Amino acid sequence: MGLSDLNFIFRFLPIFLLVYYLCPVRYRNLALFGASILFCALSSPAGAVVLLVSVTVNYLLLCAMESKRSSLPWRRGWLTGAVLLHAGLLGYFKYMAPALPPGISFYTFTMLSMDIDVYRRTRQPPRSFLEHGTYTAMFPKLLSGPITEYHETIEQVRRRKVSAKGIEHGLSLMIAGLAFKVIIADTVGILWHDIQTVGFESISTPLAWMGAAAYSVQLLFDFQGYSLMAVGLGSMLGFQLPRNFDHPYRSRSISEYYRRWHMSLGRWFKDYLYIPLGGSRKGTARTVLNLLAVWLVTGIWHGVTPNFILWGLTLGFFIVMEKLWLGKFLEAHKLLSRLYVWFLIPLTWVVFAITNLEGLGIYFTRLFPFRGGGIAVNAMDWIIYGKKYLAFFLAAFAVSCPAADYLWKKYWNTLAAKIVLFALFWVCVYRLVTGLHNPFLYLGF
Numbered sequence: 506m507g508l509s510d511l512n513f514i515f516r517f518l519p520i521f522l523l524v525y526y527l528c529p530v531r532y533r534n535l536a537l538f539g540a541s542i543l544f545c546a547l548s549s550p551a552g553a554v555v556l557l558v559s560v561t562v563n564y565l566l567l568c569a570m571e572s573k574r575s576s577l578p579w580r581r582g583w584l585t586g587a588v589l590l591h592a593g594l595l596g597y598f599k600y601m602a603p604a605l606p607p608g609i610s611f612y613t614f615t616m617l618s619m620d621i622d623v624y625r626r627t628r629q630p631p632r633s634f635l636e637h638g639t640y641t642a643m644f645p646k647l648l649s650g651p652i653t654e655y656h657e658t659i660e661q662v663r664r665r666k667v668s669a670k671g672i673e674h675g676l677s678l679m680i681a682g683l684a685f686k687v688i689i690a691d692t693v694g695i696l697w698h699d700i701q702t703v704g705f706e707s708i709s710t711p712l713a714w715m716g717a718a719a720y721s722v723q724l725l726f727d728f729q730g731y732s733l734m735a736v737g738l739g740s741m742l743g744f745q746l747p748r749n750f751d752h753p754y755r756s757r758s759i760s761e762y763y764r765r766w767h768m769s770l771g772r773w774f775k776d777y778l779y780i781p782l783g784g785s786r787k788g789t790a791r792t793v794l795n796l797l798a799v800w801l802v803t804g805i806w807h808g809v810t811p812n813f814i815l816w817g818l819t820l821g822f823f824i825v826m827e828k829l830w831l832g833k834f835l836e837a838h839k840l841l842s843r844l845y846v847w848f849l850i851p852l853t854w855v856v857f858a859i860t861n862l863e864g865l866g867i868y869f870t871r872l873f874p875f876r877g878g879g880i881a882v883n884a885m886d887w888i889i890y891g892k893k894y895l896a897f898f899l900a901a902f903a904v905s906c907p908a909a910d911y912l913w914k915k916y917w918n919t920l921a922a923k924i925v926l927f928a929l930f931w932v933c934v935y936r937l938v939t940g941l942h943n944p945f946l947y948l949g950f
Contacts, residue, residue, distance in 0.1 A: 506547045507648060507945055508734045509686055511937050517544065518738075525742065526667065534639040534662065537742065544644040545607050552606035556642060559594065559609075563587060563616045564637045567623055571630050580624060587620040600809050605949070608647040610806065614773055615641050619655040621777055628656045636662055645738035649731045649947040651749040651769035654776065658744075665743035675740030677917050680926045680933075682733025685904075687933040690727035691943050692897050693719050696890055697858070705867040711887035713871035717851035719894070720858050722901045725753070727946045728767070747772075754850075754905055757842035758835050759823045762850060774799050785828075792828065797821045807857070812865060816856045823849065 506513050521540045528536055546553035569575065570583040591613045598605055619640065623630045631637040640662045646653065696719040700708055708716070732749035739746035753765035763771055779799050785792040797818065804817020827835065835842035852872070859865040903909060916922045 506544065507948065508645075508731060508738070509683055509933075509937065509945070511934070512547075513544075514934075517547070522741070534635050537643055538635060538638045541639075541642040541644040541647060545642070545647060548607045548648075549604070551604070552609075555594070555598070555606040555609065556612065559591070559612070559616065560638050560641050561634075562590060563620065563641075564631070564634050566590070567620065567630050567637070570620075570623060584620055584624045588617065591617055607948070608649070611650045611652055612641050612647060614652045614770075615655075618653070618773065618777065619659075622655040628659055631659065632663075643739075643742075643744075645735045645742070645744075646746060649728070649735070649945055650767075651732055651735060651747050652773050653746065653769070654773065657747070661744050667741075667743040671740045671743060673918070675737040675742075677922075677926055678737030678740065679734045680737075680930045681913075682730040682735075682737060683933045684730075684929040685726040685733060686730030686945065687936050688929070689897055689901050689904075690723045690725075690730060690946075691936070693894060693901070694723040694727070694943060696894050697723060699890070705864060705871055707883075708871055709884045709886050710871055710874050712890060713868060714851075715887055715890060715894075717855050717872070718898070721851045721854045722898065724854060724857075724946060725750075726901060731945045731947065752905055752907070752910070754847065755907070756846050757839065758827050758832060758846065759820060759849065760827050760832070762846055763820070763824070770803075774803065778802065789829070793825050796825050796828065800824065808860070810860045811862055812856055812860050816853060819853055819856060 506517065517540075521536070525533055525536050525540075542553055542557060545556050566583050566587045570580050570587075575583065595609060595613045598609055619631070619637070622628045631640065636659070640653070640655065640659060697716055700712065700716040700719075705713075729750045736746045736748065747769050749767060749769050751765040751768060753762045756762040756765055779795055782795045782798060783791050784795060800817045800821030801814070802817075803820075804813045804815075807813045807816070823831075835845060855868060855872075856865060859868055
């Protein structure tokens with residue numbers, strides 16, 4: 506079960522919200538934690554067991570770390586044990602086990618943030634197992650984030666206020682996110698699916714570029730849609746979850762793009778990996794190594810097939826180049842810098858999407874057919890697909906413009922906006938009922 510599942514929207518969520526709002530404030534964490542475990546169990550009973558075991562063992566490790574008898578070496582040992590435990594579980598389930606427990610990639614980072622913050626003494630440890638479990642497992646962010654850092658979130662677990670405005674704004678965000686996912690991402694995703702079905706050798710070069718754009722749009726609106734739904738649900742429960750996207754295609758460099766894309770993951774790697782490695786404080790050579798290390802880990806976090814390693818190191822290479830000299834050139838050339846991002850990012854997403862290196866090579870020969878480029882059965886195929894998907898590409902472009910943010914912030918609470926959101930919601934429901942829907946892409950990571 507996911508956030509865009511009809512059973513979640515019309516059964517699980519209304520019942521949970523009724524219980525959550527009616528129960529006394531002191532019991533709301535218990536309601537949320539219990540609902541989160543149930544939410545996970547409805548997707549995967551075994552996954553719920555893994556989640557409960559992880560939460561329990563991590564809580565015991567934190568208790569041991571904070572024991573009055575724990576000296577600094579012992580504290581360091583308990584932290585090392587926690588890191589090895591979570592890395593081992595994540596590595597086993599991600600790369601060896603037949604099935605991936607729901608949300609393990611995200612709640613692993615959530616717990617590691619807690620462990621490191623408590624070890625550093627930047628925040629007090631959770632006061633109870635319930636606080637620990639609520640922070641780790643809250644279902645709005647369980648499956649695909651945003652990844653919350655302990656020092657930013659624990660006070661909300663302890664004290665938060667549910668308000669009518671928060672509920673209203675959260676519901677609006679949830680509907681907007683659902684529309685991003687169901688209307689834009691799932692529809693444009695059909696184009697990428699069709700290209701895979703036809704076969705990479707048989708598509709024209711224009712269609713290959715259209716396919717790269719389609720996957721880029723699908724991934725953005727799929728993941729951003731989930732994040733908006735999660736933030737909206739959090740608002741309905743009294744939480745302020747971190748924003749995960751900030752219009753990445755407005756960027757003028759790859760570095761800026763990834764400061765705007767999956768922002769919670771980027772912030773986590775910065776706070777808990779890049780800076781502890783030395784960041785940019787120990788000279789140019791060390792900075793380059795630290796950046797490449799972060800991007801290698803980022804690639805491995807997504808998967809161990811060669812394409813993910815290649816994807817991570819490619820991004821690391823361009824970010825290093827921008828750090829050394831390319832960044833100044835991009836800053837001085839506004840138009841070229843935007844074209845640079847719009848050209849490179851879809852190419853890197855192609856590397857991300859195609860796990861088979863042979864297939865990846867074929868696709869790039871279609872993108873750049875300089876030395877022969879495959880069969881290309883229908884040179885005019887891109888016109889057929891262009892007519893079919895142009896409106897959805899334009900819609901994606903429109904809501905990615907700065908004006909869209911301005912209009913949303915100014916008018917989201919007006920009657921006209923509510924009518925539009927109401928209509929979008931039922932369009933989404935219709936598409937969900939008729940099966941025009943795919944699972945969130947990042948559930949596989």
